[in-house]
Amino acid sequence: MTHLYFTGFDCLGCRTAYAPDQDLLLCPRCHHLLEARYDLARFGREVDRDALARRPAGVWRWRELLPVLDPTRIVTLGEGGTPFLRSERLARACGVRELWLKSDAANPTGSLKDRSITVSATKAMEFGYDVLSCASTGNKASSTAAYAARAGLRSVVFCPKDTPVPKMAQAVFFGARLIRVDGHYSQINAMYRKLIGSGRVKWYDCGTDNPFRYEGKKTYAYEIAQDLGWRVPDRVLHPCAGGMSLVKTWKGFNELRTLGWIDGLPKMTAVQAARCAPIVESWKKGLPRVEPVEKQPTIASAVAAADPGLLGDQTLAAVRASDGDGLAVEEAEILEAVRLLAQEGLMIEPSGAVTVAAVRRGVQDGLIDRGESVVCVLTGSGFKDFDRILDLVEIPRQIVSGYEAMLAEAERI
Numbered sequence: 455m456t457h458l459y460f461t462g463f464d465c466l467g468c469r470t471a472y473a474p475d476q477d478l479l480l481c482p483r484c485h486h487l488l489e490a491r492y493d494l495a496r497f498g499r500e501v502d503r504d505a506l507a508r509r510p511a512g513v514w515r516w517r518e519l520l521p522v523l524d525p526t527r528i529v530t531l532g533e534g535g536t537p538f539l540r541s542e543r544l545a546r547a548c549g550v551r552e553l554w555l556k557s558d559a560a561n562p563t564g565s566l567k568d569r570s571i572t573v574s575a576t577k578a579m580e581f582g583y584d585v586l587s588c589a590s591t592g593n594k595a596s597s598t599a600a601y602a603a604r605a606g607l608r609s610v611v612f613c614p615k616d617t618p619v620p621k622m623a624q625a626v627f628f629g630a631r632l633i634r635v636d637g638h639y640s641q642i643n644a645m646y647r648k649l650i651g652s653g654r655v656k657w658y659d660c661g662t663d664n665p666f667r668y669e670g671k672k673t674y675a676y677e678i679a680q681d682l683g684w685r686v687p688d689r690v691l692h693p694c695a696g697g698m699s700l701v702k703t704w705k706g707f708n709e710l711r712t713l714g715w716i717d718g719l720p721k722m723t724a725v726q727a728a729r730c731a732p733i734v735e736s737w738k739k740g741l742p743r744v745e746p747v748e749k750q751p752t753i754a755s756a757v758a759a760a761d762p763g764l765l766g767d768q769t770l771a772a773v774r775a776s777d778g779d780g781l782a783v784e785e786a787e788i789l790e791a792v793r794l795l796a797q798e799g800l801m802i803e804p805s806g807a808v809t810v811a812a813v814r815r816g817v818q819d820g821l822i823d824r825g826e827s828v829v830c831v832l833t834g835s836g837f838k839d840f841d842r843i844l845d846l847v848e849i850p851r852q853i854v855s856g857y858e859a860m861l862a863e864a865e866r867i
């Protein structure tokens with residue numbers, strides 16, 4: 455197929471190479487993560503970046519750099535191509551020269567997960583599965599359910615029992631079989647992976663082992679670079695659970711540089727809630743691998759992965775390779791970031807707003823230079839964790855009746 459630049463996978467552990475048409479999760483030999491490979495040299499000769507820019511915006515604008523074999527049969531809800539907004543006010547509030555917001559709350563199901571689940575749903579169709587599944591803190595579950603519905607497939611999702619109700623409702627609304635499980639996300643994900651590995655079910659795993667799915671997240675880099683006119687920001691901050699979104703964004707920037715479409719790379723900054731920050735703590739200690747932590751309850755529930763495992767190790771490596779940082783933010787700082795974003799007209803769930811809190815903290819701690827241009831990725835809509843938004847507002851109890859009362863109220867303002 456002439457338009458196929460995806461050439462297969464390489465194992466990050468034993469370096470075994472796999473063909474592009476294989477149905478794979480972790481490396482069958484050593485159970486390490488797999489990394490998709492592309493013929494970037496040929497792609498660079500045959501595809502022009504300005505021609506790509508004329509296609510409809512979204513994840514599939516970049517289809518040649520995604521691991522699909524038949525780009526005419528993709529499962530899409532119109533994901534990606536999300537708003538990229540400059541904020542002078544937030545730049546001042548955080549103390550940096552230039553601040554951009556990349557709002558993935560605008561995705562079809564309201565979170566970043568749509569960027570990657572569109573790819574896994576497409577692969578499920580290619581491989582002939584009937585059911586999509588995952589373990590999730592909620593966003594991946596609702597995205598998986600939506601794309602399964604779109605593809606005419608069924609879905610099964612496993613979530614911690616205290617997952618925000620809107621996320622569970624969304625998954626059920628789209629027809630998922632929701633299984634609420636006792637314990638926190640990393641524990642549930644470990645049991646879920648065992649279940650998939652047991653071979654007792656024949657579901658397409660849209661979870662943390664799926665190497666096709668993750669490639670969708672690279673499109674952040676393509677969109678940010680393109681929206682900046684192929685200029686590279688000094689720093690990109692991303693909320694991290696396992697950290698794969700950050701790792702793939704880093705991969706995306708590296709691909710663009712290999713293609714010669716950009717001439718530098720940003721520092722990647724991993725952001726977590728201080729109450730569950732294994733990646734950031736391990737980065738601060740200079741460890742080569744992520745040490746699990748005891749999870750404390752946090753309002754940033756979507757990014758609270760106490761034991762990110764191999765994904766976390768990759769995240770550490772990407773942060774180091776980019777000369778970036780790890781930043782942990784306190785609960786009060788996260789809520790303040792949610793409030794600051796409200797002043798920009800953006801309603802972002804606490805987990806998705808940690809990056810704004812982190813810029814402030816990073817500047818105060820001297821990790822982020824005031825002269826930098828930074829991009830804060832915002833990863834989920836406030837509708838997804840709506841109780842947290844309700845906590846921040848007071849809806850008037852008083853009800854006025856009739857024109858005179860309205861006028862009286864108006865004149866008091």
Ligand SMILES: Cc1ncc(COP(=O)(O)O)c(C=O)c1O
Pocket residue numbers: 565566591593594693694695696697698699700756757805806833834
């Ligand atoms: C709102 C939000 N932001 C960020 C992430 C982090 O994604 P990753 O697991 O790639 O670090 C998640 C994952 O669930 C999420 O729901």
Ligand SMILES: [Zn+2]
Pocket residue numbers: 465466467468469470481482483484485486
């Ligand atoms: Zn291997």
